Amino acid sequence: MILGLDSTTERLHLALVEGETAWTRRVVGGVGRSHSEALLPTLNELLTEAGRTPRDLRGVVACVGPGGFTSLRIGVATAEGLALTGLPTWGFSAFELRACALRTAGYIGPVWILLDGQRNEVFAQRWGTGPMGPACRYPLAELPTLLQGQPWWAPEAFAPKASAAADCPALTLVDEGASTLVGLTQLCRELPLKPPESPLVPFYLRETDAEVNFPEASRHLPDALRQGHAR
Amino acid sequence: MWVLGLESSCDDCSAAVVEETPAGPVLRAMAKQSQDQLHSPYGGVVPELAAREHLLQIRNVIQEALAKAELPLQKIDRIAVTQGPGLVGSLLTLFSASKALAWRENIPWVPVHHLLGHLGAARFAVPDLPFPALALLVSGGHTHLYRSEGWTHLELLQKTRDDAAGEAFDKTARMLNLGYPGGPVVDTLAQRAEQAAAAFTAPKFRDGKASWSFSGLKTAMKLRIAAEPGLAVAGPEDARVQALCRSLNETVAAWLLKPIPAIAKETAALSLIISGGVACNSELRAQAKLLAARLGLRLAIPEPRFCTDNGAMIASAGALLPPAEDPWPVNADSNLKL
Numbered sequence: 236m237i238l239g240l241d242s243t244t245e246r247l248h249l250a251l252v253e254g255e256t257a258w259t260r261r262v263v264g265g266v267g268r269s270h271s272e273a274l275l276p277t278l279n280e281l282l283t284e285a286g287r288t289p290r291d292l293r294g295v296v297a298c299v300g301p302g303g304f305t306s307l308r309i310g311v312a313t314a315e316g317l318a319l320t321g322l323p324t325w326g327f328s329a330f331e332l333r334a335c336a337l338r339t340a341g342y343i344g345p346v347w348i349l350l351d352g353q354r355n356e357v358f359a360q361r362w363g364t365g366p367m368g369p370a371c372r373y374p375l376a377e378l379p380t381l382l383q384g385q386p387w388w389a390p391e392a393f394a395p396k397a398s399a400a401a402d403c404p405a406l407t408l409v410d411e412g413a414s415t416l417v418g419l420t421q422l423c424r425e426l427p428l429k430p431p432e433s434p435l436v437p438f439y440l441r442e443t444d445a446e447v448n449f450p451e452a453s454r455h456l457p458d459a460l461r462q463g464h465a466r
Numbered sequence: 467m468w469v470l471g472l473e474s475s476c477d478d479c480s481a482a483v484v485e486e487t488p489a490g491p492v493l494r495a496m497a498k499q500s501q502d503q504l505h506s507p508y509g510g511v512v513p514e515l516a517a518r519e520h521l522l523q524i525r526n527v528i529q530e531a532l533a534k535a536e537l538p539l540q541k542i543d544r545i546a547v548t549q550g551p552g553l554v555g556s557l558l559t560l561f562s563a564s565k566a567l568a569w570r571e572n573i574p575w576v577p578v579h580h581l582l583g584h585l586g587a588a589r590f591a592v593p594d595l596p597f598p599a600l601a602l603l604v605s606g607g608h609t610h611l612y613r614s615e616g617w618t619h620l621e622l623l624q625k626t627r628d629d630a631a632g633e634a635f636d637k638t639a640r641m642l643n644l645g646y647p648g649g650p651v652v653d654t655l656a657q658r659a660e661q662a663a664a665a666f667t668a669p670k671f672r673d674g675k676a677s678w679s680f681s682g683l684k685t686a687m688k689l690r691i692a693a694e695p696g697l698a699v700a701g702p703e704d705a706r707v708q709a710l711c712r713s714l715n716e717t718v719a720a721w722l723l724k725p726i727p728a729i730a731k732e733t734a735a736l737s738l739i740i741s742g743g744v745a746c747n748s749e750l751r752a753q754a755k756l757l758a759a760r761l762g763l764r765l766a767i768p769e770p771r772f773c774t775d776n777g778a779m780i781a782s783a784g785a786l787l788p789p790a791e792d793p794w795p796v797n798a799d800s801n802l803k804l
Binding site for chain 1: 503504507508512514515517518519521522524525526528529539554555558559560561562563564565566567569570571572794795796797798
């Protein structure tokens with residue numbers, strides 16, 4: 236049984252997947268620390284539904300970002316803790332999760348996936364069957380320059396803001412929550428076919444303020460502490 | 467009982483395996499990833515960088531501690547972790563990982579207040595310490611005096627009116643371009659000084675209490691450095707710099723200990739505990755030894771590796787606290803109260 240988890244937004248996504256069967260849950264919480272309170276209790280609920288115990292887990296796939304710094308840390312740290320019990324781990328980006336959700340809902344792409352980058356910026360990556368270029372950070376006000384009229388999608392919490400800045404309409408999912416969980420389930424099936432990752436390295440896509448404000452003092456920082464491991 | 471203790475409340479990521487025995491806690495292994503080099507160019511801890519680095523070190527430090535102890539995770543009887551107070555991003559790394567570990571392995575899990583951890587560090591020094599005791603917990607973030615009736619009890623008596631004592635060391639080292647963190651470097655240079663520079667004037671308070679204030683000391687140090695041309699860049703080999711460090715050492719130690727005699731008498735204390743990063747300071751340790759002997763107090767100061775933040779102190783405290791009955795919804799708390 237594979238555990239999939241995404242804690243990078245205020246919506247916590249969890250999946251337990253065994254073969255063709257999946258038990259999934261979407262928890263709408265507050266921003267930041269609240270996932271710390273909900274994650275394991277919700278997982279217990281799913282295990283009870285599945286009639287299994289934590290010992291039945293065989294691996295963990297976890298979203299490593301980009302997303303809220305604090306909330307993504309809770310998910311990745313949880314996966315790292317589970318790794319110490321002997322479970323292999325695999326990471327996926329927030330873009331990959333959304334692309335997978337769109338794909339399972341029938342959108343093959345190519346499509347720009349836009350995530351809330353905060354500070355009037357957007358995190359963006361263009362996806363087809365895989366990433367069609369590197370993820371980037373872009374000023375929200377200049378979104379039309381990025382999109383060039385091409386199809387795009389954004390999560391419902393960010394879509395109004397992105398729509399106001401874009402000059403072409405967004406793709407929409409009829410049931411974003413259900414599609415995201417289907418996407419997560421799919422990743423639980425696909426990623427364990429690849430070599431495990433150890434440790435999981437987050438993909439922040441945004442440097443720390445220290446790097447911005449003190450560039451000279453930040454020369455020693457490795458990439459993993461700057462924007463993280465790009466995917 | 468084997469306890470895995472985990473600490474990541476600020477810039478030290480540490481795991482330790484401690485055996486709780488009838489004679490007290492015994493350290494079996496400790497791993498610690500210091501972030502001093504990471505934060506040094508900024509002259510202080512950058513919270514977001516600290517959290518990012520902790521996240522990358524979770525596997526390393528826990529695996530290293532267990533490997534050094536030659537103990538598999540399944541032999542651990544209890545996991546203790548710092549719940550707060552501290553930097554929330556840093557706290558949540560080992561905190562979240564520890565819950566996941568305990569959850570999957572069905573190991574009792576204990577959230578620990580960081581200051582009870584510093585108190586617990588003194589158990590390694592004097593496990594049979596008589597109580598009540600005065601506990602002076604002093605670091606870059608705390609300068610607090612407590613009355614303690616046992617190893618899991620702290621009752622605040624007084625605290626600094628402004629800055630923590632540890633800040634005086636960090637800021638002085640910064641003003642003299644001596645590096646970061648300031649405490650160890652100032653102490654080292656102080657011990658090399660042939661004599662101390664002129665003493666600093668102790669603050670006086672309108673209420674007449676023997677209280678603490680260290681913000682004025684920072685200002686006085688700034689003026690002292692500015693008054694001597696070239697001193698700020700003279701470097702660690704300069705005798706004037708060393709003399710100033712010695713003066714700072716003696717001043718901070720004397721000021722910290724000044725309230726102890728009267729409060730020890732008022733509270734009928736039998737012991738004096740000094741813990742936290744500043745408890746590494748050689749002058750404070752020396753003056754405390756003399757004072758405790760004069761007052762007839764049993765003195766417990768952890769060895770330096772247990773004074774700065776570490777997993778062993780959390781294990782020591784966690785061994786005496788009850789495991790959480792409903793652990794999985796428990797959250798880290800950056801402002802956790804005692």
